[in-house]
Amino acid sequence: MATEQAVSSPGPVPVPTPPPSPSPARSLARRVRNRLDGFFALLTRRPVSLYGTAVLRIGYGLLYLAFLLREFPHRDEIWGPGSPWTPALARELFYDTGWASILTLSDSRPYFECCYALAVITAALFMLGWRTRAVSVLFAVVVASFHARSIFMTDGGDNLILLMAMYLVFTGCGRRWSLDARRARLRAARQNGPVRPGDEDEEGDGLRPNLLFARRTLVTVAHNCALFVIAAQVCFLYGSAGLYKVQGGSWGNGTALHYVLNLNLFQPWPALSHLADSHPALLGAACYLTVLPQVAFPFVLFGRLKYPVLTMLFGMHLGIAVLMGLPLFSGAMIIADSVFLPDRFYESLRRLCRRATGRADVPEASLPGAGPAAVPQQAGPRQAEREQEASADQPRS
Template sequence: MGTEQIPRIAPTAPASGRSGDRPDACSGPVQWLVDRTAAAGELLTARPVSLYAASVLRIGYGLLYLVFLLREFPHRDEIWGPNSPWTPALARELFDQTGWNSILTLSDSRAYFELCYALALVTSALFVLGWRTRVLSVLFAVVVVSFHARAIFMTDGGDNLVLLMAIYLAFTACGRRWSLDARRIRLKAARTEAPAPQVKRHFLRQLRVSLATLTTVVHNCGMFVIAAQVCFLYGSAGLFKVQGASWGAGTALHYVLNLRLFQPWPALSHLVDQHTILIAIAGYMTVLLQVAFPFVLFGRLKYPVLTMLLGMHLGIAVLMGLPLFSGAMIIADSAFLPDRFYTVLPQLCRRVALRAGLGRPAPSRATGAGSVPAQGRPASAAGSVKSPSANT
């Protein structure tokens, strides 16, 4: 498929003046549009983007939902079980109107519900570990959708975001980094000394190339949808706040801190509420950060913005008692950090541990081991392209 096999043909003079004017036809805005389209196509098909960020999303949301299920384990029957006030019959009646579905309503048996709950815990744990991620990502999405739909009137913003992210992650290659799948492939490659046999049939080579390209495109589109979802969430939340009179007056957080429904520690809420100027500044900064978030993602300004958003979500978790929502938002923000951040972070933690006397120096590795591993198919001939299933 390389262009080096095509014989070079000497250019000939144009047959007419009309043909000679063709380069001018693609100049200006048309040429700019062609270049941008080619760049977008190259970005979608060249290599998978943000593989480390996808793995962080997998670990984060899988662990968050696992903790959520363990936290609600004593109350599981009251929320999702057959003896719940929102009975399976009422849930099925609602599903007929909304189009939702849940595996929990397939049977009213208590044993069936306990089996589903145990399988949900196992699925979440294996999803965090990255074992057979291509299958587990789909099962995890089914688990989240089923539990969300079974008790849809007991959900909040955090549940909705986890639901969306679980569906999006099913389309991404979220198991290529920091997973048992990646470890298994790495050990298999280390044990195999001989190079992989090349596929001689042209059809099979093209099929493998097409599957690898399709996997890359689906993963990249999934990551772009995740980024767009977070941008839309922040932007819409900021624009809604701008329309409110209390946010414009700087008193919105004062009323929030005095809502008894969102006071896990009333004494702490009243203590914070005494600093009126800081409360007003925090309210204005919240609106500014949310509105400006989609516009600062393409520069270094996003790092201080993400840091301030981290502090905002931690404050929401502590002062308002919404840890699931805050955790879901913090994990979603991690999708905007580049892969080089995640590769440098372990080295930085190791240096800090060495300075504190808590660790040992890492064993020497080959040159370039600290760089981001190759994420796309090799640039060699098509016969050496690996199977896409080996990268998941």
């Protein structure tokens, strides 16, 4: 009987021991590893900001085309054999500085006219996005050649266009709003298949799958790295300009724009400059609204504050173009700022334009880089990390 009671009486219920918590060092190492994996996925999975680089291509191609057409009557005095800065002097300077230019290969007038016509055609084709991979290289050579030929007549706008032309060589700036993207859509429509990422750049059907994957990964990494360099270039430009201004007292006391508006060299409309100079309170406020966005720009790129900052910078460059007569510099800066707008902004702008013109909207699945094999637009390191953790938690078959 005692034995039966001993058997039937419940014993103490074992309490499950909780799993040991990871050490702080191991937890930190895991977070660092996840961040690195997310950054690597962001760098290699897909090209980011394709609409932004397309805007850079269209903007700088159109701006340089307008610049060449504007200076067409004065082309010989600026870059040609009849320039006071002769080709011989340019070649002598190249020997010391390391620059090079296709314009100095010959001193003949027909050769210069052919180079000028080539520059105009190249800028137009680059703007339209025709064979962008090859034309972007030719556009960079043209911009560098004309820049080096008459380097003493350049300004900050010319320098920025030169840098952007070289950076855009490594980007997929022809994947949106280009003739290349249109040709890829038409080819996919004829084949009744989706447009694969990279097909709008060049044909890859003849490559083996592993070589095709390696080529697309290399193109994606080059695009994303070049885009990072473009963003860093603009941040350094604004940051250095703002920090340089705060070192002097004229921007702090609000009198810097007074001196700028009274320079005869920067008075395209003297009456307008004098009218603006007659409001000292507004000039003082404009001084602060010029310096503060430039200093704050590198620190607000990953938040919503970048939108009002970009708006203020747009107004500043518009004022520079009108009051100081520097449209090339202002246009180059406004185009560079557009790369910081997300792709969803340009997609909504595209839909709005199609609705305004009464055209049917093209679904995103038919665009180059979209479809089942593409990753959604504008993902950051945190989103890539969450996607990787979610895929790791799913049961494997």
